[in-house]
Amino acid sequence: xxxxxxxxxxxxxxxxxxxxxxxxxxxxxxxxxxxxxxxxxxxxxxxxxxxxxxxxxxxxxxxxxxxxxxxxxxxxxxxxxxxxxxxxxxxxxxxxxxxxxxxxxxxxxxxxxxxxxxxxxxxxxxxxxxxxxxxxxxxxxxxxxxxxxxxxxxxxxxxxxxxxxxxxxxxxxxxxxxxxxxxxxxxxxxxxxxxxxxxxxxxxxxxxxxxxxxxxxxxxxxxxxxxxxxxxxxxxxxxxxxxxxxxxxxxxxxxxxxxxxxxxxxxxxxxxx
Numbered sequence: 001x002x003x004x005x006x007x008x009x010x011x012x013x014x015x016x017x018x019x020x021x022x023x024x025x026x027x028x029x030x031x032x033x034x035x036x037x038x039x040x041x042x043x044x045x046x047x048x049x050x051x052x053x054x055x056x057x058x059x060x061x062x063x064x065x066x067x068x069x070x071x072x073x074x075x076x077x078x079x080x081x082x083x084x085x086x087x088x089x090x091x092x093x094x095x096x097x098x099x100x101x102x103x104x105x106x107x108x109x110x111x112x113x114x115x116x117x118x119x120x121x122x123x124x125x126x127x128x129x130x131x132x133x134x135x136x137x138x139x140x141x142x143x144x145x146x147x148x149x150x151x152x153x154x155x156x157x158x159x160x161x162x163x164x165x166x167x168x169x170x171x172x173x174x175x176x177x178x179x180x181x182x183x184x185x186x187x188x189x190x191x192x193x194x195x196x197x198x199x200x201x202x203x204x205x206x207x208x209x210x211x212x213x214x215x216x217x218x219x220x221x222x223x224x225x226x227x228x229x230x231x232x233x234x235x236x237x238x239x240x241x242x243x244x245x246x247x248x249x250x251x252x253x254x255x256x257x258x259x260x261x262x263x264x265x266x267x268x269x270x271x272x273x
Contacts, residue, residue, distance in 0.1 A: 023144065024068035027075050028052055028118045029102065043101050044083050044117060052132045053120045060139035070272070071136055072144040075105035076129060078113035078160075080153035080229060088122045089159055096197060096205040097154040097229045105146065107229045109153040111168075111262045113160035126160075133270045142272035149259060151214030151230035154207065162265070168233075168258060174209050178238040180253040185212035185234055187220040196223045233259075 032054025039046040063071065080093040081103040093109065102117065119125035136143050158167050172182040175189070192210035199205075210220035214230030218240055222228035236253035238246050 019069060021069050022067050023070045023072050024063055024066070024141075025072040025074060026055070027105070028055065028073060029075055029115070031055070041101060049102075049117045051120050052118050052128045055132055055135070057135055057139065060135055060141070064139045064141055068141055070142045070144055072146075073132070074146050075115055075118070076145045077105075077108050077148070078110045078115050079103050079105050080107045080109045080155065081115075081117060083117060085116050085122060088116065090116060091155065091157055091159065093153065093155050094203075094205040095201055096194060096199040099229050103153075104229060106148050106151075107153040108148050109156050110158040110160055111152075112158050112162070112165075112265060130269055137270070143270070144273040145266065145271055147263065147266070149233065151227065151232050154205075154211070154229055154231050156231070165261065166258070168255075171254075177240060178234065180234075180236050180248050180251065182234050183255045183258065184231055185218060185239070186210070187212070187218075190220040193221040194228075196221065197228050198224055 028051070029049045032050025033048045035048025037047055060071075078090075080098045082093065082095050082098050082101050084092055086092050090113075091109075093103070098107070105115075114125040114129045116122045116125055119128050121128065133143050152168065156168055158165075161167060168183045172184060172186070173179055174186050176182065177186055177188055187210040189209050192205070192207040194205055211231040212218045213222040214227040214232050216232065216239065217223075217226050233255055234253065235255050236248045238248060
């Protein structure tokens with residue numbers, strides 16, 4: 001499975017359904033954006049951003065009439081962005097490890113949160129998403145969202161996780177390249193070398209020890225064409241052992257349990273896939 005692929009896990013409750021599923025994919029930040037300024041490399045104030053509320057009942061009804069049975073909402077889970085939401089308790093992301101002002105929807109920075117850019121009221125962003133799920137169901141369609149399992153944003157930190165849930169990397173032994181109890185891969189005390197990452201800011205991003213980059217780049221020197229804004233998750237495969245790759249699935253790696261909890265969290269929100 002390639003790192004850039006999201007995983008869609010879907011269970012058809014009626015295996016004999018006669019209607020062929022038709023999936024309509026939407027990136028809400030673009031779908032509802034009516035701003036036509038299109039400033040190159042502009043920020044959210046300059047170029048605008050679509051909101052979940054733009055997908056009202058009338059819009060969803062029209063999509064249903066086109067024959068869609070499912071809507072795949074891309075970019076729901078909070079990802080790294082240069083927009084400053086620190087006033088809402090959301091950590092700022094260093095611009096050097098964010099691609100573009102808006103960032104990539106595949107550089108997840110909190111698996112338990114909703115992207116504030118697409119919320120009308122940032123403090124009510126989860127409530128707005130759940131309302132969108134209800135509207136979609138009322139329009140006669142099922143809801144799919146992206147689940148990005150292979151990598152996270154370099155500054156991943158959950159502020160919305162349920163009580164008693166431990167964050168990814170919270171208990172990692174950073175002195176080990178690989179361990180089944182670690183959620184990330186590390187580069188033995190070596191700092192991240194960002195010399196090949198384009199950036200014109202004064203303050204460089206620092207990370208020590210460096211984490212392995214999301215596209216299976218296991219040294220501390222990702223290049224500009226790598227997915228340097230992401231770090232790879234460890235599911236129990238050692239990619240740098242003497243044989244080049246070995247699997248360690250017993251005992252169950254810690255990442256398996258944490259990601260299962262994340263999937264159950266979103267299933268509880270009423271999504272279908």
